[in-house]
Amino acid sequence: MAQTPPWSNILAPSRAIDWSKAGLPATFPDGETTPNPWTPPTRNQCGPTLTPSGGDDVTQIANAFNGAGSFSSCTPPYVILLGNGNFQIQSFLRLGGANTRNNVTLRGSGPMSTTVTVTSGSAGIQSGSCCVGGGSGALTSAASDYIVGQTSFLLQNVSGTPFVGAIAHFVQCDHGFTNSSFGQPLGTCTGSASDPLTVFHCSDAICASSGNADSSRQQERQIVRITSATNTGGSSWTVTVSPGLYLRDWTFSQGATLVWDNQSSYTSVGIGIEDMTIRPFDSGNAVMIGNGGYASWMKGVREIGFNNSPIFIISDCSHCLAVNNYWFANNPSSLTNGLSLVAQSAASGDSLFLNNIAEKGLFMDDGGNHQGEVVAYTYSRDSSGGGDGYQSTLFEHAPGSSLMLRESNQFGRINDDDTHGTHNLETDFRNNLNCADVPYDLGIIGGGIQYGSFARFANAVANAIGFGASTKCPTYQGTATDGYVWNLNGGPASDTSGLTVASLVRWGNVSTVLQSTDTPANSGIRFVTSEVPTNLSAWPNSVPYQNSVPANNNLPCSFFLQGFSSTACTFLAHGGTGLNWWKVCTSWTTFPTACAASATPPFPANGPDVLAANGAPANYANDIPAAVAWKNLPIDASLQSSFTVTASSWSSGTETLTVAMPVSFPIGGFQLPGAPAACSPTNGVSYTGRSDGEIIITSSSSTAVSYALASNPGVACTGTLKWPDIRKFDERVYQNDPSSTGTTVAAPTNLSATVN
Numbered sequence: 001m002a003q004t005p006p007w008s009n010i011l012a013p014s015r016a017i018d019w020s021k022a023g024l025p026a027t028f029p030d031g032e033t034t035p036n037p038w039t040p041p042t043r044n045q046c047g048p049t050l051t052p053s054g055g056d057d058v059t060q061i062a063n064a065f066n067g068a069g070s071f072s073s074c075t076p077p078y079v080i081l082l083g084n085g086n087f088q089i090q091s092f093l094r095l096g097g098a099n100t101r102n103n104v105t106l107r108g109s110g111p112m113s114t115t116v117t118v119t120s121g122s123a124g125i126q127s128g129s130c131c132v133g134g135g136s137g138a139l140t141s142a143a144s145d146y147i148v149g150q151t152s153f154l155l156q157n158v159s160g161t162p163f164v165g166a167i168a169h170f171v172q173c174d175h176g177f178t179n180s181s182f183g184q185p186l187g188t189c190t191g192s193a194s195d196p197l198t199v200f201h202c203s204d205a206i207c208a209s210s211g212n213a214d215s216s217r218q219q220e221r222q223i224v225r226i227t228s229a230t231n232t233g234g235s236s237w238t239v240t241v242s243p244g245l246y247l248r249d250w251t252f253s254q255g256a257t258l259v260w261d262n263q264s265s266y267t268s269v270g271i272g273i274e275d276m277t278i279r280p281f282d283s284g285n286a287v288m289i290g291n292g293g294y295a296s297w298m299k300g301v302r303e304i305g306f307n308n309s310p311i312f313i314i315s316d317c318s319h320c321l322a323v324n325n326y327w328f329a330n331n332p333s334s335l336t337n338g339l340s341l342v343a344q345s346a347a348s349g350d351s352l353f354l355n356n357i358a359e360k361g362l363f364m365d366d367g368g369n370h371q372g373e374v375v376a377y378t379y380s381r382d383s384s385g386g387g388d389g390y391q392s393t394l395f396e397h398a399p400g401s402s403l404m405l406r407e408s409n410q411f412g413r414i415n416d417d418d419t420h421g422t423h424n425l426e427t428d429f430r431n432n433l434n435c436a437d438v439p440y441d442l443g444i445i446g447g448g449i450q451y452g453s454f455a456r457f458a459n460a461v462a463n464a465i466g467f468g469a470s471t472k473c474p475t476y477q478g479t480a481t482d483g484y485v486w487n488l489n490g491g492p493a494s495d496t497s498g499l500t501v502a503s504l505v506r507w508g509n510v511s512t513v514l515q516s517t518d519t520p521a522n523s524g525i526r527f528v529t530s531e532v533p534t535n536l537s538a539w540p541n542s543v544p545y546q547n548s549v550p551a552n553n554n555l556p557c558s559f560f561l562q563g564f565s566s567t568a569c570t571f572l573a574h575g576g577t578g579l580n581w582w583k584v585c586t587s588w589t590t591f592p593t594a595c596a597a598s599a600t601p602p603f604p605a606n607g608p609d610v611l612a613a614n615g616a617p618a619n620y621a622n623d624i625p626a627a628v629a630w631k632n633l634p635i636d637a638s639l640q641s642s643f644t645v646t647a648s649s650w651s652s653g654t655e656t657l658t659v660a661m662p663v664s665f666p667i668g669g670f671q672l673p674g675a676p677a678a679c680s681p682t683n684g685v686s687y688t689g690r691s692d693g694e695i696i697i698t699s700s701s702s703t704a705v706s707y708a709l710a711s712n713p714g715v716a717c718t719g720t721l722k723w724p725d726i727r728k729f730d731e732r733v734y735q736n737d738p739s740s741t742g743t744t745v746a747a748p749t750n751l752s753a754t755v756n
Contacts, residue, residue: 006556006565007427010507011459012547014148015425017246019405019560022374023321023352024295028270029165030103032077036562038323038354039580040272040297043105046078047071056090058123065100076103082276086115095127096268097292103269108276111302111326111729112592117279125278126288127271127296135160135262137237138179139170141252149244151227153258155237160262162229162239167267167292167318168260169347170222172250174201177217179255189217189255197497198541199249200454203399203421207454209493210419219400219421221369222246223318223349225294226260243350246371246403247424248544261292268293273301275731279331280306290317290348297321300731304639305331310344310365320351324581324731329361332639332724335662340384341365345373346398353378355581355734357626360668360724362390363411368398368420374560375404379626380411382668383437391437391446396423396455405429407559408605410624412437418452418491425545426451427459429559432606432621435485436469439685439708440667441699445483446472448511451504452487453495457545459505462555462607464621466512476513485511499539505547506531508555510608510620524620525608527553557604569609575600576740583737584628591634592730599628600737625734633727635671635692640722645672648679648717654698655679655709659721664702669694669725678713694725 007016023037032041047070050060064071064080071080096102108114118124137155139146146153155162162168173179176194193204200207201220224241232238239258250256261267271293278287278301286306289296290313297320303311304327311329314320322343329340342358345351346367353364353375363380380392391412396404399421406414410432416423428449435446448465451458465485466473478484479494489500507527514522517530529549536542557564557571563578564570575583582603585595604610605622623631647658671693672679681687686696686707699706705721 003565006567007559009552009554009567010461010550011427011505012545014248014544015457015459015505015547016427016559017372017403019372019374020562021243022350022372022405022560023319023354024297025319028103028295030077030270032103032270037352038321040105040299040321041077043077043079045081046074047080049081049083050087051083052085052087055088057087058089058091058093061087061093061106062100065095065104067101076101077105077270079105079107082106082108082114082116084109084113086117089116089118089123089125090120091123093123093125095125095273096271096296097127097266102271105272105274107272107274110275110592111277111300114276115279116276118281120281123281124286124288125273126291127268127293135162136257136259137162139250139252139256139258145252146245146250146256148246148248151242151244152238152240154232155239155258156235158235158237160260162226162237162258162260164226164229165267165269166226166260167294167316168224168226168241168258170224170245170250170256170258171218172220172254172256174203174217174219175254178253179257195497196541197499197539198545199247199424200422200456201400201424202454205493207493208399208418208421209491219369220247220249221347221400222371223316223347225318243372266292269295271296273298275300277302277304279304280311286311286313288313288315289320289322290315293317293320295319297323298325300324302326302729304328304726305333310341312342313344313346313367314348314351315344315346315367317348318350320348321354322356323352323354324356324734326357326727326729328359328726330724332641332726335724342380345370348373352376355626357630357727358392359630360384362393362395364394365397366395366401368396369400370404371402373401373404374407375409376407376560377624377626378409378411379624379630380409381437381630382440383412384665384667391435391442396426399423401426403427405559406431408432408624410605410627413447413450415447415450416452416455416458417450418454418493422454422456425457425459426455427461427559428463429461430604430606431463432467432624433463433465434468435466435473437667438468439696439698443699445474447482447487448473448485450487450490451500452491453489453493453500456500457503460509461505462508462609464510464606464619467619467621470512473511474513476511476515485513497539499542502539503533503536503542503545504531505533507550508553508608555607555609569604571610572603572740575737577603577737578739580736581734582625583735584625584632585733585735586628586632591728592732595732595735598735601625601628629733630727631688633729633733635669635694635725636728637722639726640724643721643723645718645721650709650712653708653710654706655713655717656704656706657717657721658704661700661702661705666700666705666723667697668723669696670705670721670723671695671725672717672719672721674719675717676713676715678715679709679717681707681709684708684710
């Protein structure tokens with residue numbers, strides 16, 4: 001019997017999916033099993049432990065994947081273990097897919113012991129072999145087109161041979177375009193963009209401030225895996241796929257087509273990268289998981305330095321995973337100005353980003369064309385400084401994303417923008433968005449959640465917005481500029497139909513901006529019936545996406561974590577989640593092997609029903625495990641540079657150091673070794689309480705660094721400034737939090753739905 005989705009008492013079935021399936025599958029094609037979607041299957045080392053060669057190590061790693069030499073007796077699944085030292089990737093390293101084995105894990109001896117350095121722009125690390133498109137077949141006409149959940153399809157005009165295990169994409173033309181060459185999907189869509197006044201897939205000037213981003217006019221895609229294929233005569237085949245269709249707008253009239261890679265050897269399956277530090281080259285290739293892949297992952301990796309481009313990408317991958325990683329998206333050896341990016345997901349589906357730390361870059365500037373993704377429990381901070389004015393943000397920047405869940409993340413803002421096209425049915429649940437890049441003063445007014453033009457049928461439930469930086473989003477709602485808890489239908493390509501705002505579900509969110517319709521009044525908590533789209537009859541095609549007012553104010557703990565599906569959340573103040581990453585080590589006798597003390601954050605961390613650990617109402621927003629880890633992980637002094645402070649001054653609670661820095665707006669933590677004790681804060685936003693004396697920058701330029709200092713030190717704070725504060729890391733910072741009985745949180749008291 002299917003389990004009732006945890007969101008079922010809040011969201012209509014048309015507006016959400018079963019996100020508990022995101023991440024690794026329960027059973028791999030080779031029979032391996034996983035205990036949950038974020039824990040890879042158990043594998044053992046085979047062959048000798050590799051040691052650095054002193055030159056290009058691609059050949060020895062590839063040989064281990066191929067089963068050559070001393071690995072000839074190894075049969076997948078197995079682990080290739082990299083020993084201590086620095087391995088060099090001087091050419092392209094491809095893992096899985098063409099010419100290498102699948103179901104193999106490349107594991108380091110720990111991020112502080114094993115480093116893999118990409119040494120040139122022509123090198124990189126990638127699983128899979130690219131690219132879906134060698135084979136294709138058009139979906140045949142059906143009386144009522146295709147239905148949500150459909151898994152079996154008759155294909156016509158098939159080119160190539162669909163094979164079991166192939167990673168495939170459903171694609172079709174954008175709304176208003178048709179495909180006259182069925183089975184040949186690329187570049188065959190003709191027509192002009194036309195808004196159906198419902199779910200809308202578009203990248204044209206009609207819907208985007210920078211239109212024509214994709215001349216193929218095929219933004220709607222869903223990645224699947226072919227599970228059976230039967231030739232039914234000539235160029236017709238019957239195929240079954242997993243998962244079934246998520247959206248209800250797949251149609252013969254827009255040339256719906258299934259596309260796959262025609263070479264089975266190119267599909268990568270079960271490739272893992274674990275427990276190492278990776279240093280990409282500045283102008284080279286990022287680490288990419290997928291590229292025509294299934295059930296692959298990056299886990300426990302510290303990745304440092306890849307200026308101005310994403311350092312980690314899940315691309316063209318089904319049921320892939322990024323968990324327990326630490327990403328620092330700038331090269332400490334050649335720090336640069338400009339916008340850096342951390343992670344990206346493109347043309348993927350049902351993949352999971354969980355419990356990651358992202359620093360010194362926009363957390364995610366998404367590549368679009370994905371469905372069913374989950375991004376959860378991620379801590380992102382210190383984005384790019386005041387030069388470009390970006391907060392730590394999850395951007396849905398490219399078109400074609402649908403049915404994405406973003407849960408309990410902790411950073412500045414979420415932004416589904418209209419730069420390149422449309423987004424549909426995205427869900428934000430229990431996120432902690434502080435509207436800023438605390439405590440750095442970006443010099444701008446920030447924002448909480450932005451659903452730009454044509455970001456339709458979004459769901460925002462139980463988010464905590466503005467806590468920690470309320471002055472950065474001082475107004476409840478607006479369009480044209482920042483400064484809002486909710487920036488709705490903003491951008492040059494305005495959705496004049498009104499559907500972007502009218503189709504939005506907002507329920508149980510809490511912010512620092514008080515409204516007369518808050519429940520209870522002036523609490524910041526909003527269970528307001530007018531913010532639920534109960535009647536979309538003005539847009540007849542959108543009626544299937546109407547949402548009833550929830551029967552009560554009860555909220556589940558999670559929309560995707562199994563075991564937390566109750567409609568009334570069980571609050572756990574002192575641990576007991578059963579999650580194997582919720583308990584966090586906060587100090588070590590020896591890092592990273594001997595933990596001296598641990599902490600368990602409240603669960604859930606954010607929302608209108610959240611209590612502080614002492615049982616009193618909190619500010620509705622608490623640190624998630626990744627934030628606790630970041631605050632306590634040791635600083636890696638080997639990655640710091642030293643800068644001479646030539647002068648200092650104090651004014652109105654701010655100490656400013658005169659120091660020549662290599663970037664225009666340095667951001668994050670730093671240290672002042674040898675400076676007088678009076679120069680170090682003992683409270684306030686710049687004070688961390690760490691034994692290493694870390695101080696957090698509040699504003700900066702290429703010639704000065706400022707931080708909060710309550711009292712005039714009365715002495716010169718000159719000497720040496722050490723920066724940046726990149727963390728040492730090991731995923732053993734996260735520990736198992738055994739299950740226990742918690743407190744069921746009732747709906748917040750004195751609340752009632754308000755009709756506007």
